[in-house]
Amino acid sequence: xxxxxxxxxxxxxxxxxxxxxxxxxxxxxxxxxxxxxxxxxxxxxxxxxxxxxxxxxxxxxxxxxxxxxxxxxxxxxxxxxxxxxxxxxxxxxxxxxxxxxxxxxxxxxxxxxxxxxxxxxxxxxxxxxxxxxxxxxxxxxxxxxxxxxxxxxxxxxxxxxxxxxxxxxxxxxxxxxxxxxxxxxxxxxxxxxxxxxxxxxxxxxxxxxxxxxxxxxxxxxxxxxxxxxxxxxxxxxxxxxxxxxxxxxxxxxxxxxxxxxxxxxxxxxxxxxxxxxxxxxxxxxxxxxxxxxx
Numbered sequence: 579x580x581x582x583x584x585x586x587x588x589x590x591x592x593x594x595x596x597x598x599x600x601x602x603x604x605x606x607x608x609x610x611x612x613x614x615x616x617x618x619x620x621x622x623x624x625x626x627x628x629x630x631x632x633x634x635x636x637x638x639x640x641x642x643x644x645x646x647x648x649x650x651x652x653x654x655x656x657x658x659x660x661x662x663x664x665x666x667x668x669x670x671x672x673x674x675x676x677x678x679x680x681x682x683x684x685x686x687x688x689x690x691x692x693x694x695x696x697x698x699x700x701x702x703x704x705x706x707x708x709x710x711x712x713x714x715x716x717x718x719x720x721x722x723x724x725x726x727x728x729x730x731x732x733x734x735x736x737x738x739x740x741x742x743x744x745x746x747x748x749x750x751x752x753x754x755x756x757x758x759x760x761x762x763x764x765x766x767x768x769x770x771x772x773x774x775x776x777x778x779x780x781x782x783x784x785x786x787x788x789x790x791x792x793x794x795x796x797x798x799x800x801x802x803x804x805x806x807x808x809x810x811x812x813x814x815x816x817x818x819x820x821x822x823x824x825x826x827x828x829x830x831x832x833x834x835x836x837x838x839x840x841x842x843x844x845x846x847x848x849x850x851x852x853x854x855x856x857x858x859x860x861x862x863x864x865x866x867x868x869x870x871x872x
Contacts, residue, residue: 609639610856611659612668613652613680615696617644619773619801620825621845622670625694628849629668636857647740647772649676656680660687666704666856670694673742677701690859692852697744705855707848707869711745714841715752715796718820719763721839722794725818729762732793735785736768737778737806739798746770749798749822766792771802778805786813795819800828800840807836 612629614622626642633640641659645652649672659667660683667684671677674697681701684691690704697706726732736753739746750768757763767785771777778797782805786792792815797803803821810817821828824842831837851869858865 607663607665608637608860609641609662609664610666610668610853611656611662611664612640612642612852613645613655613659614642614670615645615652615672616647618646619799620827621799621801621823621843624825624845625670625849628846629853630849631846632850632853636853638853638857638860640853645672647672649673649680652677653680653683656683660684660689664689666859667691668694668852668856671696671698671743673740674699674744674747675742692855694848694852695745699744703867704859705865705867705869707851707855708745709843711748712752712755714822714843715749715798716755717752718796718822718839718841719753719756722796722818722820723756723760723762725838726762726793731764732762733764733766733789733791735766735782735789735792735795735806737781737795737797737802738768738770739773739802741770743773746798753796771797771805773799773801775801775805778802779808780805782806782809783812786810786815792817797821799823800825803828803837803840804831807831811836 610633614626617623630640641662643655645655652672667689669691671693677698678700681691681698685702693703693706695708734757738750757765766789769781771781786809795806795817797806800821800823803819804827807819818838820838821840824840828837828840855865855869
């Protein structure tokens with residue numbers, strides 16, 4: 579991990595243990611299904627693009643469906659892909675609990691499942707590719723701490739992602755592993771804005787109305803960070819904002835000085851690695867349950 583031009587960059591790690599040995603298939607069966615929680619977020623669009631490029635290179639047909647942050651839609655998407663005969667299911671869960679039913683549908687049809695970015699709290703998952711979200715949250719907190727000299731209190735706001743998401747849980751855990759053990763931090767507010775830019779704006783506006791001094795904001799993703807910064811700018815506060823993901827809009831905002839930093843992930847690499855994993859499954863190769871992207 580290293581700090582580069584106010585971008586907090588780190589390698590990606592993952593969880594779970596196991597392997598899948600598939601059966602022989604023909605080229606006509608070279609279909610992979612990808613279900614993303616939302617395509618209304620540049621991070622997941624980048625993930626999709628990385629997967630599509632790799633699928634084209636490897637000669638696979640990749641079918642990408644958008645769950646629109648709706649668990650019922652997610653399950654419907656999974657069922658549709660299974661009926662289309664995909665050889666593997668790549669899924670970025672809307673919610674770590676809600677996705678379990680969708681994964682069990684795939685399990686019942688013997689379709690191997692690879693989770694991306696967010697974990698599932700149940701069902702059998704062949705492999706998982708994701709950031710070390712705990713380390714990223716801690717890195718953000720350390721960066722904020724080092725941005726303030728002296729011993730003055732740092733009034734910090736936490737904008738959480740979707741409740742129930744493993745990314746929300748882990749990024750928050752990383753942040754709190756630092757701020758809860760350092761008396762310089764005062765947690766002004768910790769509220770969910772669902773990884774959404776507009777909600778980030780609205781939640782931050784409400785927090786500002788009730789609190790006169792906010793020194794720093796850590797948002798669990800860049801979309802919320804960008805929304806929060808809009809509210810901060812309108813209020814005239816001198817508040818630093820740190821996001822998470824490293825999407826293009828956030829990098830532009832760092833260049834313009836609107837936000838301070840972002841914990842950068844490699845969404846395109848997560849996408850391409852997931853397709854490489856699906857190819858191994860197709861070829862009946864053993865696969866690792868932990869995939870490190872970066």
